[in-house]
Structure formats: structure tokens, C-alpha cells
Amino acid sequence: MKPVDTTDFTARRRVFRPGEDGYDDEIAGFQTGFAQRPEIVFAAADTDDVVAAVRYAAGAGLPVGVQATGHGLPDASRGGVLITTRRMDSVRIDAAARTARIGAGTRWGQVVAAAAEHGLAPLNGSAPGVGAVSYTLGGGLGILAREFGYTADHVRSLDVVTADGQPRHVTAAGDPELFWGLLGGGANLGVVTALEVGLVPVTRLYGGALTFDGREVDPAAVLRAYTAWTATVPDEVTSSVAALVYPDLPQLPPHLRGRYLIAVRVAFTGTAEEGERLVAPLRAIGPAVSDELRELPYTESHTIHSDPDFPHAYYGDNRMLAELDLPGFERLLALTGPDAGHMHVVQLNHLGGALARPVGNTGTTGNAGNTGNAVPHRDAAWLVRVLSPLQGTDRAALREFYARALEPLEPAALGRSLNFAFAGGDRPEGLYDEQTRKRLAGLKATYDPANLFRRNYPVG
Structure with a gap:
């Protein structure tokens, strides 16, 4: 050209x-x-x-x-x-069709606010500042994921500019193979300028965080109680556990400085009364530092996780697990806890439910027209994530630490999630199963034979 x-x-x-x-x-x-x-x-x-x-x-x-x-x-x-693409931040809601058309630079918070005006909600992630389109192209593990599946499962169409400089409107009916690969393939096949995605009729939640002091309540006891609890809850409950030691820094609120906190985060679309009944076993774990479980409007759903909203340097990786080795995860908690010598955030997400069901069979109408995508590892039961600040830390040292800390969990590992791979683009292994990788590589050869879009995790 x-x-x-x-x-x-x-x-x-x-x-x-x-x-x-x-x-x-x-x-x-x-x-x-x-x-x-x-x-x-x-x-x-x-x-x-x-x-x-x-x-x-x-x-x-x-x-x-x-x-x-x-x-x-x-x-x-x-x-x-x-x-x-930050300037391409448009949102257009079609309330009758329950869809949102989202520009490439739109953030989840914008979509949540726009959809709420019509009594609807997107399947957004936990942080309102994250780009909605890029997150969806990686799959999209949302706050209501166990009930509704991946965000990518609900995409109706995409507008993309491929490596030949041609704008294309892609649907499952019109171009099923490219549609399949764009959803889960990240940025390998072109620049997605907009997409249309289904919304769900959710206006409120029962949820929040229940936080324990890891020096007063045994972290292993919290973990075992939580994993036992997840076996009893319906698909309408999406939850996770996060553990971290806050640094003793003056810019942090006094109640966080130097504390080792373990938070159980819950989102449930049922009634507050049923939510109270469901979380009773969690409250029985022990005395909580804070209990923020409550009924809340969906526009406040980001407060469940309270992710940081300021730019910073970080390194992170994850494993999608078929099953959870409790002693192995307890070892991970010990290695990343108060004696680690460096701050680490460990998160365990409960998967399953609609995430494990075939696309088009998630029990909702929000995925009409989406007959499949390249999001892999759907049979995973758990997602383990580790995230570490990078300031003054050698990446090679963190990589070695992660390999050692995650080693006990490797026998049950199915692979890694693209959305949470922050460990360098030279490590594509495990992001796709071999069949999905080969199919994506074939699409790459067709739509980007010169590998123009190579500033990402490769599939070829």
C-alpha cells in the first residue's frame, strides 16, 4: 500500500x-x-x-x-x-431493543449512566474508568458475570477498520468468522471503532464488600468459608475475594495504613431480604473491619470493588482454574501477605454459571444475534489474579516471584484471561486453547497478513 x-x-x-x-x-x-x-x-x-x-x-x-x-x-x-480513541466516546441507547452503541473510547461509567436513564444496565467491569470496547474485545468479566455471562456474549455488531484500511460493519449473520474472532481476539484483527451490545433490565443490586483484618481473622479460614459458601449460591450471585497489605503511607486514610485486609465482594440481583439470608454465612466468619453489604442502585455498582482511579505502574498475571487447590491458594496468600516485603493484590473470582454455558444459551435476551465468539476457557471454575505495583521493582524479579507463587495452582490451570494479563506482551502462552489459537491465527493471516496489528498479545 x-x-x-x-x-x-x-x-x-x-x-x-x-x-x-x-x-x-x-x-x-x-x-x-x-x-x-x-x-x-x-x-x-x-x-x-x-x-x-x-x-x-x-x-x-x-x-x-x-x-x-x-x-x-x-x-x-x-x-x-x-x-x-479517547475522543470517540459516544453512547447511544436503544431502550426498546435493550442495546447500547458504544464508541471506541467510551468508558464503562458513561455506559452505566446512560443505560440507567432507561432502567437498563450494561455488563460492565468493576472499574468505571476502563474502556468499554477494549474490555469487551478481551471477553469482559463483569459484575454480573455468573448470571449473564461474558460481555462479549451480548455483542450484536462491531464496526472495525481492518489492515487494508477498509471500514467494515460486522455481524454474526453477515461475517460470522470475523465476528467470532473479534470477540475474544483482542486487537489482533483491526481497530474496532464502535460496537452494539445488549443491555439487561437491572436497576439495583444487593451487594458490597465485607472486609476482615487478616491479622485478626485467619486468612485461610476466610478462604475456606468463602469457597464453601460459593457452592451454595445461585447463579444470580457473582462474587470474589481480594487480599492485600496496604503500605504505611501518609497519603492513605488512617484506617488503611499498614493493614492486611481481606474483602469478600458480592453482587446479587435478587431482593435485599434474600441477599441478607445468602450472606449470613459470610458474616459468621468473624468480626469484620467493615460491612458494606446493602441494597444499592446499579449506578453505584463500582463501589463494590472500589478499584483505584488514578494512573499508576503495575504488573500482573492470572490463571483460569478448573478447580481450586485450597492449600496451594493458601500458600499464595502467605507469600503475598504481610511478610512479602512488597505490595501484592490477590483476587479469587468465582466463575461458572452463565460463563460456562454456550453463547446463545445464557438464559437472557441480551445476547440475541450472538452465536459464538473466541472467548476461551469457559469451563474454568475460578480465576486467580495477582497484581503488583511496579515502582522500584524489577519486572524479571516479579515474573520469577509469580512463577513460584502460582506454581502450586498450575496442575489445575486451563490458561490465562486476556483481560487480566499485565505481564508483558511477550508471554501469549495460555491465553487461548490450541484450537481457538489456530482459528484466530487463520483469521490473522486473512485479515492482517503483514501483521500490522502486532502491538498486542500475538495469536499467530
């Missing part, structure tokens, strides 16, 4: 190069640990901008990266083209 002359493009659109005013601000994202230094940045405001940027990159033989919010950067990179 002939290189595109950027002279006119620069005059009409935002283009940044190293050293120019606005360059550093444009490439800044939530993840500050993986430095991005592209040769040229195209700040896209619409599909035409994305088309021009892709054609320029293809003509110049440059790799393309895409950034909405910068939460899930696969690794550091230098050179090439970066397309930023």
Missing part, C-alpha cells in the same frame, strides 16, 4: 510526534509502567481518522497500537503508530 501523505491530515486532524507539544499528554494512559514512545500518534475523533491512520501505517510498513484508556497495555513499545 502506498504511504499516505500526512500533510493534509496534520492540518485537519490531531497528529503528534515526539518532542511536539501535546505528545506526552496524548500517549499518557492509566498504566504508567509500560512506556509507549510511538513515532507518530493519530488522535482519532471518528472512523475516517482511524481509516487514514491505518492506511498511513500500512503504507509506511509501521506497526499499529491502539489506546483508549491505557489500562491493558500489553508491554512497552517504541516507534510505530499509535491510534488514540
Whole structure:
């Protein structure tokens, strides 16, 4: 493809190069640990901008990266083209069809607020600042995942610019193979500029966090009580456990400084009365530091996890498990607890329910028109995640630590979740089962034979 002359493009659109005013601000994202230094940045405001940027990159033989919010950067990179999509942040709700059309740069908080005006909710993640489209392309493990499945299961259509610079409207009926691969394949097959996704008729929840002091209540006892409890709850309950030692820093609230806290997080779409009955065994574990379990509007669902909302440097990895080795997970808690010498956040997500059912059979109408996707490891019962701040820490040392800490869980590991792989793009192993990987590699050869979109976890 002939290189595109950027002279006119620069005059009409935002283009940044190293050293120019606005360059550093444009490439800044939530993840500050993986430095991005592209040769040229195209700040896209619409599909035409994305088309021009892709054609320029293809003509110049440059790799393309895409950034909405910068939460899930696969690794550091230098050179090439970066397309930023934060300005493409439109949301349009069709209340009758129960769908949302979401632009490439839209954050989940925007979608939640827009859908709530119509008595609906998206299948969003726990953090309102995360990009909705990029999260969905990785699968999308939402707050209500056990009841409704992955967010990708509910996508009706996608608008994408492929490596040939062509904009395409992709549906399961019109282009089933590309539709399948875009949902779960991440950013390997093109730049998704918008998607249409189903919504669910949820306006309120019973949920929140029940937090214990890990120095006063045995962490192993919390874990064993929690895992036993998950075997008794219906699919309408989605939950997780998180454990971390807060650093003793003056900028933290006094009640958090230096404390080892273990939080059980719950989201339930049933009544508050039934929710109270369901969580009674959790409250019986022992004295809680805080009990925030309550009825709340869905617009406050992000308070269940209270994820940090400020940019920072982090490293992380995960394992999708067929079953949970309790002694192995207890060892992980011990290695990442108060004696670790470094801050680590450990999270255990209870999976199953609609996540394990075939797409189109999740028991909801929100996935009409979605007949399948590339989201793998659906038979996983648990997701184990470890996240660590990167400041002053060698990545190689953290990688070695993770391998040692997760080793007892490896026999039951089915693979890794793309949404929570923050350990460098040179580690694609386990993100897909072999059959899914081969099918994605075939699509890659068809739609991106020159591997233009290689600033991500590879599938080929």
C-alpha cells in the first residue's frame, strides 16, 4: 500500500510526534509502567481518522497500537503508530431493543449512566474508568458475570477498520468468522471503532464488600468459608475475594495504613431480604473491619470493588482454574501477605454459571444475534489474579516471584484471561486453547497478513 501523505491530515486532524507539544499528554494512559514512545500518534475523533491512520501505517510498513484508556497495555513499545480513541466516546441507547452503541473510547461509567436513564444496565467491569470496547474485545468479566455471562456474549455488531484500511460493519449473520474472532481476539484483527451490545433490565443490586483484618481473622479460614459458601449460591450471585497489605503511607486514610485486609465482594440481583439470608454465612466468619453489604442502585455498582482511579505502574498475571487447590491458594496468600516485603493484590473470582454455558444459551435476551465468539476457557471454575505495583521493582524479579507463587495452582490451570494479563506482551502462552489459537491465527493471516496489528498479545 502506498504511504499516505500526512500533510493534509496534520492540518485537519490531531497528529503528534515526539518532542511536539501535546505528545506526552496524548500517549499518557492509566498504566504508567509500560512506556509507549510511538513515532507518530493519530488522535482519532471518528472512523475516517482511524481509516487514514491505518492506511498511513500500512503504507509506511509501521506497526499499529491502539489506546483508549491505557489500562491493558500489553508491554512497552517504541516507534510505530499509535491510534488514540479517547475522543470517540459516544453512547447511544436503544431502550426498546435493550442495546447500547458504544464508541471506541467510551468508558464503562458513561455506559452505566446512560443505560440507567432507561432502567437498563450494561455488563460492565468493576472499574468505571476502563474502556468499554477494549474490555469487551478481551471477553469482559463483569459484575454480573455468573448470571449473564461474558460481555462479549451480548455483542450484536462491531464496526472495525481492518489492515487494508477498509471500514467494515460486522455481524454474526453477515461475517460470522470475523465476528467470532473479534470477540475474544483482542486487537489482533483491526481497530474496532464502535460496537452494539445488549443491555439487561437491572436497576439495583444487593451487594458490597465485607472486609476482615487478616491479622485478626485467619486468612485461610476466610478462604475456606468463602469457597464453601460459593457452592451454595445461585447463579444470580457473582462474587470474589481480594487480599492485600496496604503500605504505611501518609497519603492513605488512617484506617488503611499498614493493614492486611481481606474483602469478600458480592453482587446479587435478587431482593435485599434474600441477599441478607445468602450472606449470613459470610458474616459468621468473624468480626469484620467493615460491612458494606446493602441494597444499592446499579449506578453505584463500582463501589463494590472500589478499584483505584488514578494512573499508576503495575504488573500482573492470572490463571483460569478448573478447580481450586485450597492449600496451594493458601500458600499464595502467605507469600503475598504481610511478610512479602512488597505490595501484592490477590483476587479469587468465582466463575461458572452463565460463563460456562454456550453463547446463545445464557438464559437472557441480551445476547440475541450472538452465536459464538473466541472467548476461551469457559469451563474454568475460578480465576486467580495477582497484581503488583511496579515502582522500584524489577519486572524479571516479579515474573520469577509469580512463577513460584502460582506454581502450586498450575496442575489445575486451563490458561490465562486476556483481560487480566499485565505481564508483558511477550508471554501469549495460555491465553487461548490450541484450537481457538489456530482459528484466530487463520483469521490473522486473512485479515492482517503483514501483521500490522502486532502491538498486542500475538495469536499467530
